[in-house]
Amino acid sequence: xxxxxxxxxxxxxxxxxxxxxxxxxxxxxxxxxxxxxxxxxxxxxxxxxxxxxxxxxxxxxxxxxxxxxxxxxxxxxxxxxxxxxxxxxxxxxxxxxxxxxxxxxxxxxxxxxxxxxxxxxxxxxxxxxxxxxxxxxxxxxxxxxxxxxxxxxxxxxxxxxxxxxxxxxxxxxxxxxxxxxxxxxxxxxxxxxxxxxxxxxxxxxxxxxxxxxxxxxxxxxxxxxxxxxxxxxxxxxxxxxxxxxxxxxxxxxxxxxxxxxxxxxxxxxxxxxxxxxxxxxxxxxxxxxxxxxxxxxxxxxxxxxxxxxxxxxxxxxxxxxxxxxxxxxxxxxxxxxxxxxxxxxxxxxxxxxxxxxxxxxxxxxxxxxxxxxxxxxxxxxxxxxxxxxxxxxxxxxxxxxxxxxxxxxxxxxxxxxxxxxxxxxxxxxxxxxxxxxxxxxxxxxxxxxxxxxxxxxxxxxxxxxxxxxxxxxxxxxxxxxxxxxxxxxx
RNA sequence: GGGGCUAUCGUCUAAGGGUUAGGACACCGCCCUUUCACGGCGGCAAUCGGGGUUCGAAUCCCCGUAGCCCUACCA
Numbered sequence: 001x002x003x004x005x006x007x008x009x010x011x012x013x014x015x016x017x018x019x020x021x022x023x024x025x026x027x028x029x030x031x032x033x034x035x036x037x038x039x040x041x042x043x044x045x046x047x048x049x050x051x052x053x054x055x056x057x058x059x060x061x062x063x064x065x066x067x068x069x070x071x072x073x074x075x076x077x078x079x080x081x082x083x084x085x086x087x088x089x090x091x092x093x094x095x096x097x098x099x100x101x102x103x104x105x106x107x108x109x110x111x112x113x114x115x116x117x118x119x120x121x122x123x124x125x126x127x128x129x130x131x132x133x134x135x136x137x138x139x140x141x142x143x144x145x146x147x148x149x150x151x152x153x154x155x156x157x158x159x160x161x162x163x164x165x166x167x168x169x170x171x172x173x174x175x176x177x178x179x180x181x182x183x184x185x186x187x188x189x190x191x192x193x194x195x196x197x198x199x200x201x202x203x204x205x206x207x208x209x210x211x212x213x214x215x216x217x218x219x220x221x222x223x224x225x226x227x228x229x230x231x232x233x234x235x236x237x238x239x240x241x242x243x244x245x246x247x248x249x250x251x252x253x254x255x256x257x258x259x260x261x262x263x264x265x266x267x268x269x270x271x272x273x274x275x276x277x278x279x280x281x282x283x284x285x286x287x288x289x290x291x292x293x294x295x296x297x298x299x300x301x302x303x304x305x306x307x308x309x310x311x312x313x314x315x316x317x318x319x320x321x322x323x324x325x326x327x328x329x330x331x332x333x334x335x336x337x338x339x340x341x342x343x344x345x346x347x348x349x350x351x352x353x354x355x356x357x358x359x360x361x362x363x364x365x366x367x368x369x370x371x372x373x374x375x376x377x378x379x380x381x382x383x384x385x386x387x388x389x390x391x392x393x394x395x396x397x398x399x400x401x402x403x404x405x406x407x408x409x410x411x412x413x414x415x416x417x418x419x420x421x422x423x424x425x426x427x428x429x430x431x432x433x434x435x436x437x438x439x440x441x442x443x444x445x446x447x448x449x450x451x452x453x454x455x456x457x458x459x460x461x462x463x464x465x466x467x468x469x470x471x472x473x474x475x476x477x478x479x480x481x482x483x484x485x486x487x488x489x490x
Numbered sequence: 491g492g493g494g495c496u497a498u499c500g501u502c503u504a505a506g507g508g509u510u511a512g513g514a515c516a517c518c519g520c521c522c523u524u525u526c527a528c529g530g531c532g533g534c535a536a537u538c539g540g541g542g543u544u545c546g547a548a549u550c551c552c553c554g555u556a557g558c559c560c561u562a563c564c565a
Contacts, residue, residue: 010565012565014565044565046564046565047564047565115563119563122562122563123562126562129491130491133491134491134492135491135492135493135561136491136492136561137492137561154563155563179494179495179496182494182495183494184493184494185493187493188492188493188494188561189493189561190561192562193562193563195563196563197563198563200563202562202563202564202565203564203565204565206565207565222559223495223496223558223559224558224559224560225559225560226494226495226559226560227493227494227495227559227560227561228559228560230493230494231560248495250495250496250558251558251559253557253558255500255501257557257558258557259558285502288502288503288514289502290502292502292503292504298504299503299504299505299512299513300503300504300513300514301504301512301513301514302513302514303513303514303515305513305514306513306514306515323496323502323503324495324496325495325496325497325558326496326557326558327501327502327503328501328502329501330501330502330515330516332501332515332516333501333502333514333515333516334515335515336514336515336516337515339528343528382528383526383527383528384527385527389527393526393527412525449524450524451523451524451525452524453524454524454525455524455525458524458525464525465525465526466525466526466527467525467526468525468526469524469525470524470525471524
């Protein structure tokens with residue numbers, strides 16, 4: 001029986017938003033969008049020491065920059081507000097409303113029990129088992145003791161012993177959409193803790209309660225949670241809830257195959273923004289890690305097909321086309337995708353992303369320019385690999401050269417060419433066609449090649465022999481500025 | 491130690507018994523060119539090891555090896 005599709009991303013606000021988390025969120029988002037379902041953002045803030053409102057905002061902003069909008073969850077920037085019928089969406093706010101009642105019911109129904117074994121006792125037993133090379137499992141000392149609440153206690157779940165009818169050959173069977181059918185022998189699982197002695201519930205308990213009450217139909221998460229799943233399945237069973245469908249996505253590794261960490265470069269989503277990447281490129285690159293889009297059953301076969309739009313990704317996305325094995329993060333490919341997406345974007349589309357980078361070079365200057373100017377500025381720098389390169393390529397338009405590359409001056413600004421600059425000063429029509437016509441006339445008269453004049457102009461105007469196409473360079477500066485900059489060479 | 495997962499070019503991957511093992515990124519070379527780029531064309535490059543099953547294995551089975559996850563009163 002098909003439930004409406006609901007997915008969720010549940011990060012801990014313990015710092016930055018990790019790129020691996022973004023990828024998981026992206027899969028959840030794609031899946032929900034594809035099936036016309038809802039996507040929930042839930043904050044797992046039970047780690048009180050590290051969770052802060054500021055970190056929550058970092059997550060929200062990272063998600064929004066990346067284009068991953070959620071249908072239910074916190075309202076960005078307002079720690080106490082939320083949107084959606086299943087709130088609150090922060091675990092700390094769900095203690096009394098959700099966790100305690102579920103715990104009480106479990107205790108009353110016998111699915112869980114109070115355990116008085118002290119932490120010291122447990123630690124000692126574990127240490128001893130380890131010393132003897134044995135595996136340690138909680139022996140179930142208090143399982144049938146029927147302890148009351150008169151003394152301190154933790155709460156443990158009664159895990160199946162092997163004979164239960166919902167097991168298959170004594171194993172909990174997980175049919176994972178990505179990993180396939182996985183079997184976990186009940187004997188390998190012990191009675192785990194649902195709530196600590198101080199009454200706070202543990203992670204594995206909260207996820208189940210939250211996913212159930214939020215009507216999550218598909219749990220899509222990192223495969224570091226695979227081994228937790230049978231424990232959670234037992235809890236679903238004890239609670240009498242139908243378990244959601246699970247899909248565990250493989251991890252993202254660094255270039256060297258080790259877990260992606262700081263020494264591999266950027267790990268936080270905000271760093272990718274700082275690198276001058278388009279969110280659409282980040283989405284595409286992340287999605288293509290572990291996922292091979294199939295068009296009519298065929299994997300994408302060319303560069304053209306690889307460059308999917310969001311709509312295409314949503315249309316094509318299928319968890320069955322995901323890899324089981326981990327993938328290494330490939331910055332080269334991300335850069336390539338970024339370049340391609342920059343190339344094919346319209347200037348209005350690019351402008352909001354480019355503006356902040358231009359602002360760093362010339363604060364406020366961008367918005368003072370006309371639409372035509374901004375259009376040309378974007379188009380003439382669209383060959384850049386990223387927004388930083390694009391903005392940098394426009395620097396000449398906002399500030400005159402602070403110095404002139406001596407070698408370039410010697411090579412291109414030859415005595416023979418300087419007089420020609422004087423002719424350029426006389427030109428008044430900077431439209432492309434006019435410039436081309438007038439330049440051709442000058443070149444013919446002087447017996448020069450465009451290359452000679454173009455390079456001389458670049459050096460004279462920008463201080464170095466590199467700039468956008470020469471006619472664009474002139475148009476971006478305008479006749480007045482060109483005359484001013486050329487004056488010293490005449 | 492126990493439980494679970496994984497293994498094709500440098501990277502992301504395609505091919506579930508028969509292919510010269512295909513594509514993309516990166517790299518290298520050539521061409522184009524108004525600088526830098528873009529672009530076009532071409533090249534290099536892989537089935538972890540060992541046993542089976544089979545006429546035939548990257549594909550199926552077993553055994554190794556390596557890596558990762560879980561094994562907390564962390565999440």
